[in-house]
Amino acid sequence: MSTPHDVQHVWTADGLRLAVYTHGDPAAPTVLCVHGYPDNASVWDAVAERLADRYHVVTYDVRGAGASTAPRERSGYRMERLADDVVRVADAVSPDRPVHLLAHDWGSLQSWHAVTDERLASRFASYTSISGPCLDHVAHWIRSGLRAGNPGRLLSQSAHSTYIGFFHLPVLPELSWLTGIGGLVLGAAERVGESGRPRVRARRAMRDFLNGLDLYRANMRDHLRSPGRRRTSVPVQVLAPTREAFMPDGAQTAAAEWVPDFRFHRLNGGHWAPRTRPDVVALRVGELIEEVESGRAPATRATPRPRRFAGQLAVVTGAGGGIGRATAFELAEQGARIIAVDINEETAARTAELASLLGPGAASYRLDVADGAAMDRFAKWVRSEHGVPDIVVNNAGIGIGGSFIGTTPADWERAIDVNLWGVIHGCRAFAPMMVENGGGGRIVNTASAAAYLPSRAYPAYATTKAAVLMLSRCLRGELADHDILVTAVCPGVINTGIIAATHFAGTDDCAATAARERLARLYRMRGYTPEQAARRIVNAVDRGPELLPITSEAHGGLLLSRLAPGVLRAAARKAPPIE
Template identity: 50%
Template sequence: MNGGNRNRWGGGRAPRPTTARQQGGLLEGARERRVATGGIELCVAELGDAQQPTVMLVHGYPDSKEVWSKVAGLLADRFHVVLYDVRGHGRSTAPVPLRGGFTLEKLTDDFLAVADAVSPDAPVHLVGHDWGSVQAWEFATVRRTEGRIASFTSISGPSLDHFGHWIKRRMTRPTPRRAAHLLGQSAKSWYVYALHTPLLPELAWRGPLGKRWPRLLEVTEKVPGDGYPTASLPQDAAHGAWLYRDNVRPRMRRPRTDAYAHVPVQLITPTGDAFLSEHLYDDLDRWAPQLTRRTLPAKHWVPRTRPDQLAAWISGFVNRNESPVPTAQPSPTGPYADRFAGRLVLVTGAGSGIGRATAFSFAEAGARVVAVDRDADGAARTAELARLAGAPEAWAEEVDVADEEAMEKLAAKVATAYGTVDVLVNNAGIGVAGAFLDTTTQEWKRTLDVNLWGVLHGCRLFGRQMAERGQGGHIVNLASAAAYQPSRALPAYCTSKAAVLMLSECLRAELAGQDIGVTAVCPGFVNTDIARTARFAGMDERELRRFRNRTSRLYGLRNYPPEKVAEAVLRAVVTNRAVVPVTPEARGIRLLSRLAPRALRGIARIQPPS
């Protein structure tokens, strides 16, 4: 939608523009104006080029517009970004009396007044968080706003009408599952009941709760103490209690039956939200026919804790709905498109086998992919096919992961050219077999350089970038069932993979506090090229060819496809599992290593057939 009709749009009172000025604090450099509507004045801030598509960010409770400062700064280079303090919050004035002054109908008047002021001739792209999303659902579903909204991104705030119908369906047609969902959300909604009590919320916010709220956010939500929330918090929270009192009970009792979205909707659901259950949105396709779902491993205040990802998803959604010509880029089709679309994934050893299959799986889920391999042609082919599979962007990089200097250059290039990696898959590895006494120092060194040091380089360089960004991430290290199965024939390989497994466990403990997950994936016998390229210590060329051919035939007969390992990798990231044995034999050996380690030691003594 490009807003081709440039006629003036109706709705709300005419705005009263004021002289734009520089605003300090979190929105440094914003242009400010005042908009009159319904007997109050709204404080509106604008960033970016007013000739670009307008993205309007609506804040929630108990916030002010400054909650969006990080996201707004990231969007301002490409869009006309508009933020306003909801009535009674921040620098906007409050209605008198407060009771009845915060109804969804009056909030809709406010939205239309701001839209008329900042984008009189074209629809706006609406983004709402928390109560900003609750009221934006009203804007996106009532008739009088049709044509004024080009798209709507909803974050952590359901439609009260949809919520009312959700409750009624679960009460009138109960099942054990529905009852559990209802009870779970009832527990999460404790604060709604508290906000309906007279005077107590106001006293709490103007007293001890208002003083302690910044620290509570920092501890419970990991919101950085960077000047947010603003000094108006106690007043904002006290006034904002009327958002609940004026709207929740009426809509729960009599939810609208025509609350269908008349615009494309992008739903972003934080999976760790302490206030809203993911199941609230189970029936949303019924109400939003043009629905795109996204999930984010984070808590409630994602505008402060995950601004990069929100800005990327908002930008992509706005561009998709702003362009008059449908994009030729295929839509993500993978089972985890809601989680990985638009995210940056780097895979080492991506030129073939498990690495290539993993790159394809992330591409099918809509991720941007960096395919890394020491085989430049193989990496380039993977990147080319990843784009065809659904990756909006894919790049190839030629690097030997054992080369520390080359990896440092790669990390710097990726950060500068593509951004901070969201998911790192350390897959590159080599195989080496042969008795310990037959394995040379050079063979040991090369095995550890690639299998262990290659993983260490990736974790250190890209893990540090994730940590410095402060917005989470995930590291996947490809270990092996050999990590916990000793073998007289594979001492170097088993040692390197056992080290990767322990490294992953240590990193998981260290990085958990920064929302960076670490997973060790342990395949068993997978049909890849590793057997054909493995080295066999203590053999001449003739014996080496014979053993490679024999081992390759065995792997081929087993025929466990690398695509299943790739599926396990994506699933492990989504579920944030610590150790993932993949093949049946890997799972069986893992179980034996815990329950009967002596049996595994006995198996290790068996001489493999020559």
Template identity: 50%
Template sequence: MRSGDSGDRGRIALAAARERRVRTREGVELCVAELGDATQPTIVLVHGFPDSKEVWSEVAARLADRFHVVLYDVRGHGCSTAPKPLRGGFTLEKLTDDFLAVADAVSPGRPVHLVGHDWGSVQGWEFATVKRTEGRLASFTSMSGPSLDHFGHWIKKRVSRPTPRRIAQALGQGVRSWYVYALHTPVLPELAWKGPLATQWPKILERMEKVPANGYPTASLPTDAAHGAWLYRDNVRSRLRRPRNDCYAHTPVQLITPTGDLFLSERLYDELELWAPKLTRRTLPAKHWIPRTRPDQLATWIRDFVTSNESGVPVVEHPPSGPYADRFAGQLVLITGAGSGIGRATAFSFAEAGARIVAVDLDAESAARTADMARLIGAPEAWAETVDVSDEQGMEKLALRVAAEYGTVDVLVNNAGIGVSGSFLDTSVEDWKKTLDVNLWGVIHGCRLFGKQMAERGQGGHIVNTASAAAFQPSKALPAYSTSKAAVLMLSECLRAELAGTGIGVSAICPGIVNTNITRSARFTGVDEKEQRKRQERSSRLYGLRNYPPEKVAEAIVRAVVRDQAVIPVTPEARGARLLYRLFPGALRAVARVEPPI
């Protein structure tokens, strides 16, 4: 799926939405769009600055099949009218009136689930903590926008009880908040937004945040941004100087924190449990505009949080136990050859870190077993997919299905492979073709299809290709296998260079002798069936005696992604062969004459 396809999905969903006007007591008319079945639980999405409701189009499209989804343009934005006069017309108290008017219109008598981004989240914290909204909220999901009251207390604590760390945190956030000061200046922000800034804004978003246009932002941007400046002027200074002391959330809260947010420090949410007793925390390796860049992940978390609260079962957090949970929690990881061995162990390692898993294997039962176990280990979601990686059309269908149903892959592990042993003269054309189709073309298909999706999304990612120590260790008995793995190694090096500017890392994992079932299914050429079974059994025994576990290779794969390593020889013999290859190639050629176990 191209990045534009998901944008089309969002635009189509909003085009088909039911639209109504909700009039507030002040006479402001709010433009409200509804999707989905109105008898289902209602989710209200509130946008931030300088956006309109269209910022949510892709998230809304993903939620509408199960929920009643409501989006509205905040006063003065999009198709909603602006208050007169503007000064004093955007206070949090009046924004709360607007929210209650919308909630009463779209979900009379039944509490709604609120989701806010940026200033939509700032508003949401007000709605979730004031007395007059009690009973109208079933849950609140906050992203990229703190409570101004909590922020005020956060600043006061650092000023009244300073330490070097607290001072550094306050100064760091002060630098990130440069735009807040700019928006408080009179007239200039309006002139900038109604002039060149609005024209350049889509390009700025695409360059800095990799936000695809896809019908966003809309033509109302200059007016939206000019009016939105009053959100800051009417609220920020007054609330930061005199934050409320009763700003406790009266509803369950889900906090989604993008770790790469250029405007808000993660430290702003330290001690948030004091203000939100029923708090669920999520982190996402992304920048500020996650409703546009990561709608798949947001929709999953929103859906799960809403469903949990609707069921009346408290959300019990089981934080990922893996050492890299902060890095991979919530990310989508696809592993081919995941039905056993290194592939299965890799799925489990990422599951421990809280990643969502797509386990792909030619054996449907084995893939399903891996997915089931990954969920037990810690994956919030895991799915099984069946495909022959050498089948170009099958892989294309898989890539489209994964993008449509699960989202863009964050980490791709091209692990599927087969073993073949035998001299060059005994290896038939069919054996060569099958080996290269799976070991090389399977990797090419994965890199081409899923790598393209990563690049078009523009949010980075990582590709891991399983090569082998045989990639740099010649052997007279492994010409086909070694050639295929050497090609994977060189492909990985070339792709790493090509994708370096996109934020996509590429790693080649080169295991040595690892105790997996590849020897049981390996093809031995030039011998009859009886001799082939005998050699398979002998090789399996040798690999079993070596007993290097696939879990260690999986750990190396996870570390390679974290450290963005290029080539990783795994096992002592692989590291030794790599060293000989680089320093003493003649010695390695002598070793090549020895019959290997496979």
């Protein structure tokens, strides 16, 4: 554990003494850590140990916790007092330079209050929040849902926060801590999301439990009943544990509406991430600090709606057109940075250029996904230049039609190389780094409704797509413990450019041209656009379903494959061959 090389005291405006602990070189950028309830500064020990070799890390016991003194009246726990304490500590440990704020739980609530106060915001270079939203943002988020006739937000937050009502009761909360019953409940909550990981034991005193109850009693009602409009220009990232027991994702992303420079990252684990996932917390904090200190932070851009993937990095292959390009645009509009990949360098660059107009930024890369060594080089470049992706969309593919007998070994090899090996290469290149990064993530592999709809007209294509579907299902099981969800997309008939580029094996040029024209006419008549498909795909990324059929025929075919596979086999026998 990190041992502070200096302990000092900072006095608050109302005469309380805050115990402040410092780690690392005072000349380095300062990271100021604010703990939550019922913790004290020791919750940050493991994180401080990992950051102190690069930064000046400062932790402190908030008023009433640890070695800090407690106010006599409940009003001493008001949010304004807490936010002022944050600034007083920042002024004491880094008087000439803004600090990088890192906060958890109730520490996040009071830190939000500080960074959204225009009088105080200049003291902060960046802000990383873990499991703690701005109370005012949450109140506006719930109210907007109710105005839209959707009580789900209120119900979701209430289900996660039943303990808050209990903490407002007289006497009973104190008795629960004093009798040990509350400790047993807390211990169970702390074990959520910690399976298989070594635990750093919490060091708490009874005063941490008892005094901190007034945090809830002094603040909750006023801020939820009469929320302010709290904005900030400080770069903010929210780390949301995937097994968070007390806070739904929506409440934490609600801040995107109020913070132009906003990032949202999942973190594989439970609520007490500073103790259970210190490596991941330190990594994310370090990435943001380096971005801000180097001046690489993107220019802030106001958006008319919250962005679900703000600050996340998405790699999309086959992004030069069709579903790939539309998915890149949709992700960019939702706040993701895009790496647009295609074998055609010009179309990839055009996708990146347009995506950068919709979102925080984009880059392009020319790549043949069938080349495993090239994919490995690309993945190393992404990690070095842009970081570990949060979302990987393995979309690149080719069409191939024709009978099995007419399909040559070379045709099979090309179909397998692109449609199957391209997905395998993408998963092999990015899944290990996503696991190592510990932030969870999403892998989306484009299969096809042909994966479960047999046909004599496209056996090579259907075989490769069926393999992608099974690969995705297997990989989903393997990566589930790391909170990396794998989805196989089965689009159906989407009006893209794939037909024009489809190779028809075993046919002459005239027959192939006629087949393309017939299929292109069918796809145009169906009229389902890549943009519609992309919206479905991106809307599903958060949920991470195992299988995502897009069109009605894809849904219908899936249902028949499960309930009446004989009907599909009969249809496959009767379908006319391509001649």
